[in-house]
Amino acid sequence: MYIATSRTTCARALLLSIRNTIPMAASPLFSHLKPPSSSSPLPHRIHGPKPFPQVLSSSSSYSGRSPFSSLASVSSSKPHKRIKPPVAALHEIGGVKIAKDDVVRESDPTNNVPDNIFSKIGLQLHRRDNHPLGILKNAIYDYFDASYSSKFVKFDDLCPIVSVQQNFDEVLVPTDHISRSYNDTYYVNTDTVLRCHTSAHQAELLREGHSYFLVTGDVYRRDSIDSTHCPVFHQMEGVRVFAPDEWKGSGTDAASYAAMDLKKCLEGLARHLFAVEMRWVDTYFPFTNPSFELEIYFQEKWMEVLGCGVTEQEILDRNGRKDCVAWAFGLGLERLAMVLFDIPDIRPFWSTDQRFTSQFSEGKLGVKFKQFSKFPPCYKDISFWISDSITENNLCEVVRGIAGDLVEEVKLIDNFTNKKGMTSHCYRIAFRSMERSLTDEEINEMQVVEDL
Numbered sequence: 482m483y484i485a486t487s488r489t490t491c492a493r494a495l496l497l498s499i500r501n502t503i504p505m506a507a508s509p510l511f512s513h514l515k516p517p518s519s520s521s522p523l524p525h526r527i528h529g530p531k532p533f534p535q536v537l538s539s540s541s542s543y544s545g546r547s548p549f550s551s552l553a554s555v556s557s558s559k560p561h562k563r564i565k566p567p568v569a570a571l572h573e574i575g576g577v578k579i580a581k582d583d584v585v586r587e588s589d590p591t592n593n594v595p596d597n598i599f600s601k602i603g604l605q606l607h608r609r610d611n612h613p614l615g616i617l618k619n620a621i622y623d624y625f626d627a628s629y630s631s632k633f634v635k636f637d638d639l640c641p642i643v644s645v646q647q648n649f650d651e652v653l654v655p656t657d658h659i660s661r662s663y664n665d666t667y668y669v670n671t672d673t674v675l676r677c678h679t680s681a682h683q684a685e686l687l688r689e690g691h692s693y694f695l696v697t698g699d700v701y702r703r704d705s706i707d708s709t710h711c712p713v714f715h716q717m718e719g720v721r722v723f724a725p726d727e728w729k730g731s732g733t734d735a736a737s738y739a740a741m742d743l744k745k746c747l748e749g750l751a752r753h754l755f756a757v758e759m760r761w762v763d764t765y766f767p768f769t770n771p772s773f774e775l776e777i778y779f780q781e782k783w784m785e786v787l788g789c790g791v792t793e794q795e796i797l798d799r800n801g802r803k804d805c806v807a808w809a810f811g812l813g814l815e816r817l818a819m820v821l822f823d824i825p826d827i828r829p830f831w832s833t834d835q836r837f838t839s840q841f842s843e844g845k846l847g848v849k850f851k852q853f854s855k856f857p858p859c860y861k862d863i864s865f866w867i868s869d870s871i872t873e874n875n876l877c878e879v880v881r882g883i884a885g886d887l888v889e890e891v892k893l894i895d896n897f898t899n900k901k902g903m904t905s906h907c908y909r910i911a912f913r914s915m916e917r918s919l920t921d922e923e924i925n926e927m928q929v930v931e932d933l
């Protein structure tokens with residue numbers, strides 16, 4: 482097995498200068514790099530002084546017990562009571578040292594990376610052979626090694642700090658695409674982001690001349706909070722490039738040949754991992770055409786597990802592979818691992834609790850996770866008048882900033898517009914610890930903002 486590292490990517494990304502313009506847009510949710518919506522984006526500032534303008538009620542009209550006194554003054558520059566362990570100040574990935582100050586700059590309005598996200602960089606769960614994500618990664622490697630005589634080169638410690646160019650431009654994401662917004666992506670500065678997909682490495686690896694490669698890594702998206710969404714998760718990207726003599730004589734054109742090969746490869750992978758029903762769905766990605774999603778039938782529902790397609794010719798042309806055709810896929814490791822190991826929630830992947838970690842061992846794919854005592858949730862409702870500057874992702878970011886991994890879900894439960902046209906939203910926040918019962922008092926205390 483060959484594992485390569487990129488020492489230059491990170492340094493290059495970090496050296497990019499800070500400009501004073503901030504791309505401003507807001508969207509409800511990151512929606513899989515689909516085409517931009519026609520509605521114009523709402524302007525907002527991530528580190529604006531008061532992201533949550535007005536508190537509507539202290540929950541008297543809702544069923545929550547003790548709401549946040551105010552989120553209005555919860556800004557990331559204010560210290561407040563936290564029950565999280567301190568964040569390590571330095572990470573090392575693929576030989577590159579990343580200091581906290583390189584990534585989190587609270588006074589910089591072009592930066593929206595919070596502490597709790599920095600603490601996840603460098604943990605590299607996918608590189609732990611006893612972790613469900615590492616076990617799954619290795620099982621996928623086995624499939625590719627066996628099917629392609631170990632031709633796929635594997636990268637699993639490329640730095641997650643990449644340039645906007647790598648993350649978006651080089652894979653043809655349109656400049657007005659919603660995924661570029663500060664609402665959806667973590668920006669280190671205007672030119673540098675935490676990669677939101679492993680496709681960010683496609684172009685540079687093509688330029689380096691690779692024709693078969695797999696890239697596994699942690700990816701970062703500002704997102705809502707529930708059992709299948711976490712702002713940090715893991716993806717594996719696969720790319721295969723064909724030279725003209727590979728499809729000539731096949732009787733089909735290059736793109737059809739690549740699409741057929743791609744589907745054959747991924748159906749084989751799905752069969753290697755589980756015995757389930759599957760289906761292909763046509764979709765859109767800016768970097769592939771045609772594009773598909775593979776869905777598997779799980780717990781009486783169709784669940785999307787990967788996106789893929791035939792690489793846009795422009796990407797190949799720009800990166801020194803003019804006469805070639807290629808396919809690419811990106812799969813979400815947590816989703817597959819949840820199915821394979823019967824893990825009901827995305828949060829335990831980050832657990833250091835022995836009762837979780839001891840259940841998995843190297844090479845053992847599909848061991849069924851046994852739920853250890855699940856402590857009861859503690860619910861709190863919060864309501865406030867909404868405005869253009871508030872999005873669900875911003876709210877989730879604030880909640881996560883205060884309560885860290887104790888937040889299990891943030892859910893909109895009520896929506897009310899008064900005669901003057903002012904709208905209020907009520908969110909129910911579920912807090913739950915894997916280690917202990919949370920008390921109402923401790924959550925209330927967390928919610929009290931110091932200057933009130």
Ligand code: PHE
Binds near residue numbers: 678768811
């Ligand atoms: N990058 C896409 C995503 O994150 C997945 C993908 C990769 C789709 C490669 C097509 C080709 O959703």
